[in-house]
Amino acid sequence: MDNSEQYIKMCEKAFPDERPTAPIEGRVIEITQDDYFVRLDWYGHWWAGKDGKYIPLKTQDQLQEMVEFDPSIFNRKQLDLLMHEFHRFLMRQYIKPEGALYAEAYFEPTVDRFVNKSLDIFTSMEQLWLAFVEKENHGKVWDGETWVK
Numbered sequence: 001m002d003n004s005e006q007y008i009k010m011c012e013k014a015f016p017d018e019r020p021t022a023p024i025e026g027r028v029i030e031i032t033q034d035d036y037f038v039r040l041d042w043y044g045h046w047w048a049g050k051d052g053k054y055i056p057l058k059t060q061d062q063l064q065e066m067v068e069f070d071p072s073i074f075n076r077k078q079l080d081l082l083m084h085e086f087h088r089f090l091m092r093q094y095i096k097p098e099g100a101l102y103a104e105a106y107f108e109p110t111v112d113r114f115v116n117k118s119l120d121i122f123t124s125m126e127q128l129w130l131a132f133v134e135k136e137n138h139g140k141v142w143d144g145e146t147w148v149k
Contacts, residue, residue, distance in 0.1 A: 001046055001059060002124035003030060003038040008048045010130055012055045013146050024054050063129035067136055089132050 026041035036048045038057070046057040058066070067082060121142070122128050134140045140147035 002126040005034050007127055011057050015056050018056045020054055060125050060129050063133050066133045
């Protein structure tokens with residue numbers, strides 16, 4: 001579970017209406033560098049808290065469920081489509097440099113590794129999936145401080 005300062009900030013901006021008014025009961029897991037505490041509540045939800053303010057921290061599976069697909073017809077074909085769209089999102093948003101050929105954009109033969117510019121921006125799968133959810137559902141991208149259209 002990502003509890004980095006960046007992910008807390010991303011969730012704070014992405015889910016402003018999901019803040020509870022009552023204190024969250026549960027187990028304190030870790031204190032972060034910015035004096036946030038991370039809490040797992042009795043229902044299995046993660047929260048970052050500071051000064052009586054709580055921010056929901058979504059897990060990767062919760063984020064994947066947020067992508068707007070019809071759950072009544074969810075099947076293997078729809079899962080394949082979801083993964084294809086996630087891959088396209090990565091290629092378009094954070095990997096493919098302007099003017100580069102597709103093959104050159106994601107593979108660098110000289111060092112025999114994948115070149116993923118998103119790793120300069122996002123440091124966890126939760127951050128990548130949150131960026132995908134915001135792009136797909138709301139047409140927004142992360143600029144380092146907030147979600148912008």
